[in-house]
Amino acid sequence: MSGLWREVGTIGEIPAAGSRVVRTDAGDVAIFRTAQGAVHAIEDRCPHKAGPLSQGIVHGGRVTCPLHNWVIDLATGGVIGPDEGCVRTLPLRLDGERILLDFSVLVRRAA
Amino acid sequence: MPAKQKLVVIGNGMAPGRALEKLFEAAPDAFDVTIFNAETRTNYDRILLSPVLSGEKSFEDIVIHGDGWYERNGVTLLKGHKVVAIDRAAKTVTSERGIVAPYDKLLIATGSSPVIIPVPGHKLPGVLTYRDMDDVSAMMVAAQSGGAAVVIGGGLLGLEAAAGLKERGMNVTVLHLMPTLMERQLDPTAGHMLKRELESRGITVITEANTEEIIGEAYVEGVRLKDGRVIPAKLVVMAVGIRPNAALAREAGLEVGRGILVDPSMRTSDPDIYAVGECVEFNGSVYGLVAPLYEMAGVIAMGLSGREAAFVDSALATKLKVTGINLFSAGDFAEGEGRDEVVLRDARAGVYKRLVLQGNRMLGAVLYGDTGDGPWFFQMIREGTDVSDIRENLIFGPAFVGGGKADSGAAVSALPDTAEICGCNGVCKGKIVGAIQDGGLTSLDDVRAHTKASASCGSCTGLVEQLLTLTLGDGYNPAAVKPLCTCTDLSHADVRRLIVAKALKTVPDVMQALEWKSSGGCAKCKPALNYYLLSNWPGEYVDDYQSRFINERVHANIQKDGTYSVVPRMWGGMTSARELRAIADVVDKYDIPAVKCTGGQRIDMLGVKKEDLPGVWSDLNAAGMVSGHAYGKALRTVKTCVGTDWCRFGTQDSTGLGIRIEKFMWGSWTPAKVKMAVSGCPRNCAEATCKDVGVICVDSGYEIHFAGAAGLDIKGTEVLCHVPTEDLALETIVALTQLYREQGHYLERIYKWAKRVGIESIREAVVVDDENRAALYERFVYSQQFSQTDPWAERVDGKDAHEFAPMRHVSFREAAE
Numbered sequence: 001m002s003g004l005w006r007e008v009g010t011i012g013e014i015p016a017a018g019s020r021v022v023r024t025d026a027g028d029v030a031i032f033r034t035a036q037g038a039v040h041a042i043e044d045r046c047p048h049k050a051g052p053l054s055q056g057i058v059h060g061g062r063v064t065c066p067l068h069n070w071v072i073d074l075a076t077g078g079v080i081g082p083d084e085g086c087v088r089t090l091p092l093r094l095d096g097e098r099i100l101l102d103f104s105v106l107v108r109r110a111a
Numbered sequence: 112m113p114a115k116q117k118l119v120v121i122g123n124g125m126a127p128g129r130a131l132e133k134l135f136e137a138a139p140d141a142f143d144v145t146i147f148n149a150e151t152r153t154n155y156d157r158i159l160l161s162p163v164l165s166g167e168k169s170f171e172d173i174v175i176h177g178d179g180w181y182e183r184n185g186v187t188l189l190k191g192h193k194v195v196a197i198d199r200a201a202k203t204v205t206s207e208r209g210i211v212a213p214y215d216k217l218l219i220a221t222g223s224s225p226v227i228i229p230v231p232g233h234k235l236p237g238v239l240t241y242r243d244m245d246d247v248s249a250m251m252v253a254a255q256s257g258g259a260a261v262v263i264g265g266g267l268l269g270l271e272a273a274a275g276l277k278e279r280g281m282n283v284t285v286l287h288l289m290p291t292l293m294e295r296q297l298d299p300t301a302g303h304m305l306k307r308e309l310e311s312r313g314i315t316v317i318t319e320a321n322t323e324e325i326i327g328e329a330y331v332e333g334v335r336l337k338d339g340r341v342i343p344a345k346l347v348v349m350a351v352g353i354r355p356n357a358a359l360a361r362e363a364g365l366e367v368g369r370g371i372l373v374d375p376s377m378r379t380s381d382p383d384i385y386a387v388g389e390c391v392e393f394n395g396s397v398y399g400l401v402a403p404l405y406e407m408a409g410v411i412a413m414g415l416s417g418r419e420a421a422f423v424d425s426a427l428a429t430k431l432k433v434t435g436i437n438l439f440s441a442g443d444f445a446e447g448e449g450r451d452e453v454v455l456r457d458a459r460a461g462v463y464k465r466l467v468l469q470g471n472r473m474l475g476a477v478l479y480g481d482t483g484d485g486p487w488f489f490q491m492i493r494e495g496t497d498v499s500d501i502r503e504n505l506i507f508g509p510a511f512v513g514g515g516k517a518d519s520g521a522a523v524s525a526l527p528d529t530a531e532i533c534g535c536n537g538v539c540k541g542k543i544v545g546a547i548q549d550g551g552l553t554s555l556d557d558v559r560a561h562t563k564a565s566a567s568c569g570s571c572t573g574l575v576e577q578l579l580t581l582t583l584g585d586g587y588n589p590a591a592v593k594p595l596c597t598c599t600d601l602s603h604a605d606v607r608r609l610i611v612a613k614a615l616k617t618v619p620d621v622m623q624a625l626e627w628k629s630s631g632g633c634a635k636c637k638p639a640l641n642y643y644l645l646s647n648w649p650g651e652y653v654d655d656y657q658s659r660f661i662n663e664r665v666h667a668n669i670q671k672d673g674t675y676s677v678v679p680r681m682w683g684g685m686t687s688a689r690e691l692r693a694i695a696d697v698v699d700k701y702d703i704p705a706v707k708c709t710g711g712q713r714i715d716m717l718g719v720k721k722e723d724l725p726g727v728w729s730d731l732n733a734a735g736m737v738s739g740h741a742y743g744k745a746l747r748t749v750k751t752c753v754g755t756d757w758c759r760f761g762t763q764d765s766t767g768l769g770i771r772i773e774k775f776m777w778g779s780w781t782p783a784k785v786k787m788a789v790s791g792c793p794r795n796c797a798e799a800t801c802k803d804v805g806v807i808c809v810d811s812g813y814e815i816h817f818a819g820a821a822g823l824d825i826k827g828t829e830v831l832c833h834v835p836t837e838d839l840a841l842e843t844i845v846a847l848t849q850l851y852r853e854q855g856h857y858l859e860r861i862y863k864w865a866k867r868v869g870i871e872s873i874r875e876a877v878v879v880d881d882e883n884r885a886a887l888y889e890r891f892v893y894s895q896q897f898s899q900t901d902p903w904a905e906r907v908d909g910k911d912a913h914e915f916a917p918m919r920h921v922s923f924r925e926a927a928e
């Protein structure tokens with residue numbers, strides 16, 4: 001499998017129902033861990049006005065943007081109605097506790 | 112096309128307003144209209160002056176036609192122009208300011224004036240009547256500083272004025288000449304029940320009180336009664352009746368009795384001149400309620416558009432618009448030969464009903480306590496329905512009469528389509544039901560917008576809600592609670608109650624026990640639940656970090672670009688060279704792009720990078736500064752003025768009190784933000800009268816205000832009480848805040864909470880009941896020991912460190928190579 005896989009940390013570093021930021025030179029990525037234990041990575045940019053989604057309240061499998069309350073589905077990156085839009089998601093692999101992300105989506109765009 | 116005729120209207124009250132509305136519907140382009148009005152306003156709903164006085168509505172809420180309406184309909188409105196002469200030969204009217212306007216048709220709508228009893232002292236400043244917005248403004252100004260008020264007249268207007276002034280914090284005495292209140296609308300029993308109810312609200316009522324003199328040197332000081340008693344007062348409101356304004360018509364040679372005489376087409380003795388409203392006399396009657404005036408208005412609109420109609424005098428129904436008092440009267444309920452009465456009393460429930468019958472017809476009804484069947488009775492009175500078949504059960508209302516089951520909607524469902532539901536706007540049942548069905552209406556506001564029903568005095572609101580229920584079934588629930596969010600059907604109130612009742616102590620517990628519909632809640636309910644748990648179980652509940660909005664997690668305000676702003680406390684707005692120097696150094700050291708004075712008497716540093724927050728705080732802490740909670744549902748600022756320290760007018764140490772309050776109360780979490788202010792005298796330079804809690808210092812102590820707002824809504828404060836000492840002021844404010852912490856719904860500011868639970872209940876709990884105040888105070892003090900830790904210092908010490916640093920930095924430069 002090709003791609004730009006990097007290790008970004010361990011699950012334990014992210015609070016349950018919370019998120020952390022991975023800073024890259026192609027922009028910030030938000031990594032979420034839901035209360036149920038799922039981990040998702042999406043671009044840290046709200047499709048509305050670029051609000052930092054990593055700072056939002058996490059509920060179930062969703063996050064609410066801190067700036068104007070758009071709600072984003074963490075697994076698909078889709079905006080929940082009535083608003084519309086989509087955030088880029090990053091492929092993610094777990095190796096035990098370790099979290100690996102494929103950044104190729106971001107880097108190709110940055111290039 | 113015929114040339115447009117000129118219609119001139121004298122007076123711009125509710126009656127001509129309605130007449131013009133109907134005229135423009137019937138014949139939009141028939142007339143060029145000019146209105147002269149002595150008042151300097153557009154047309155407003157005079158009926159709703161009482162809710163404005165009591166603070167339930169603002170003037171803007173009661174405007175019927177805004178300036179735009181006149182513009183759209185091509186009407187020339189001359190505000191502040193009183194007409195002084197009508198020249199019937201030349202067909203012109205002349206205003207006080209010398210404007211002469213010619214007419215083809217003239218409509219006189221001068222309304223009526225309050226009667227002033229010419230006792231000595233009636234001209235003293237501080238003696239008011241109750242008729243227009245100027246009167247209400249004058250009463251509100253007088254009430255600002257509390258004190259005693261006397262209302263002369265225990266009729267509808269007098270009692271509404273008394274309740275409004277009481278609501279605004281005055282000590283009110285009502286003087287009434289007759290043995291019982293509202294004797295023209297109520298029988299003696301209901302009058303007594305009403306008196307007791309008013310007295311239980313703290314209003315003093317003196318019946319058979321004959322005013323001899325209003326005393327005072329330069330300003331009103333009190334009222335002396337014929338029996339020698341003196342009632343001190345700084346405000347006297349005379350509400351002893353109204354007199355039609357017919358002088359202008361009389362001088363023009365029109366036929367006048369008590370009012371301007373009209374025929375059933377509403378024409379005066381001059382066929383080109385119509386009259387409408389309270390200035391009119393028809394068939395020996397003059398009028399003081401809008402329902403018949405609106406019928407007159409309809410008749411005139413027909414007449415002016417060339418279709419004749421006739422006004423018929425019919426029975427009237429009255430309601431008192433004092434929140435929480437239910438009374439209704441209709442028709443003629445005096446005792447008399449050949450009249451029977453049927454009475455029902457339920458002392459425990461405070462219900463009294465009396466029907467007056469003659470032969471097989473109902474003549475009148477008086478209902479107190481439970482007025483739900485009022486419209487049903489009123490309909491039968493107006494239509495002269497033969498009640499012989501149902502007489503036995505009549506008083507129990509339509510629920511029993513029909514033999515159907517007793518549900519609350521029965522009374523309404525029994526009404527015919529022609530039954531009038533909204534007296535103010537003349538809207539009948541059929542029209543409301545039709546609008547609900549055809550317009551797909553689902554809420555009270557929808558019905559108000561589409562039919563105007565319940566949009567004026569609001570006393571038919573219950574009926575309209577019942578019609579919604581009848582028409583929509585389960586699609587409408589009159590007692591519908593607004594769910595806290597889409598994760599639950601429970602309201603804020605239910606959730607708060609159940610948390611205590613079921614001793615729920617964590618967010619997941621609440622969601623489980625109360626059967627949340629989503630697995631993890633949402634951004635609305637999570638912070639609300641966190642707050643409820645925190646305020647109910649202080650010292651026990653562990654704050655749920657992930658349920659807080661980002662600002663409260665990182666103790667700074669997120670900005671549109673993802674940076675943060677930092678606002679340190681400046682106690683009571685005071686600062687020092689040391690603090691200012693520390694701020695200057697921090698700004699330089701962290702390259703902070705903007706520094707601003709906030710509207711809350713302190714300094715905001717804007718554009719701080721998240722990673723820098725702990726460093727910024729650390730340096731500010733070192734200079735003795737703590738978080739200003741500018742981000743929190745918490746105590747924000749306590750603004751002060753310079754007070755006795757410096758100001759030549761200061762009466763108390765306002766700065767000192769402000770600092771004391773802020774130091775005592777900072778750190779406490781509240782349902783929504785809480786802003787306070789202390790002003791050193793009534794000049795009020797700290798703007799205390801638009802805050803959640805405000806103090807106005809006066810010579811004799813401290814006037815405590817609350818429930819103001821100056822954000823999305825603008826609302827002046829209510830006076831809670833006056834206290835003599837600073838200690839008592841602090842205790843009262845703390846107790847008030849604690850009550851709010853325990854009762855408020857999340858995100859509900861103090862003014863909304865006060866409106867929901869009632870100002871009187873708050874005053875009772877915090878001012879009247881000394882023990883309860885002390886207990887509230889203690890509970891606040893207890894919870895403060897867990898709250899007064901500077902959140903910045905904690906984070907400088909490493910709390911939540913993960914928040915402030917990225918998990919990893921990843922660079923792709925090498926990867927590409």
Ligand code: SRM
Pocket residue numbers: 668669670676678707708709710711712713715741747748786801819820821822823824860
């Ligand atoms: C900084 C300041 C404006 C300024 O430059 O002066 C300010 C800034 C904000 N106000 Fe304000 N308000 C500021 C004084 C006020 C005042 C005046 C006052 O407090 O005397 C009011 C009207 C008084 C009132 O609240 O009744 C005010 C009424 C609001 C409202 C409307 C609240 C309401 O219930 O009606 C909001 C919106 C909200 O809270 O939901 C708001 C919300 C905001 C927010 C927090 C918007 C947001 O959610 O991001 C702004 C944050 C900017 C930032 O990041 O710093 N701000 N805001 C003032 C800070 C005062 C302080 O020292 O703490």
Ligand SMILES: Cc1cc2nc3c(=O)[nH]c(=O)nc-3n(C[C@H](O)[C@H](O)[C@H](O)COP(=O)(O)OP(=O)(O)OC[C@H]3O[C@@H](n4cnc5c(N)ncnc54)[C@H](O)[C@@H]3O)c2cc1C
Pocket residue numbers: 121122123124125126127147148149150157158159160161192193194195220221222223241242243268271356359387388389390398399400401402404430432568
């Ligand atoms: C506090 C209060 C509460 C009330 N509550 C109720 C209630 O619950 N139910 C109910 O049915 N009714 C109630 N009423 C009565 C109702 O408001 C009146 O019946 C109605 O407003 C009368 O309307 P109108 O147009 O005849 O006169 P008004 O509304 O009095 O209008 C007359 C206007 O003409 C102006 N005017 C007078 N002379 C001249 C002149 N020479 N030139 C130019 N302008 C002139 C006046 O300034 C005034 O603005 C209440 C009244 C008050 C004051």
Ligand code: SF4
Pocket residue numbers: none
């Ligand atoms: S008024 Fe307040 S909320 Fe609005 S832009 Fe200004 S600071 Fe922001």
Ligand code: FES
Pocket residue numbers: 046047048049050051065066067068069070
């Ligand atoms: S930027 Fe996210 S909702 Fe506006």
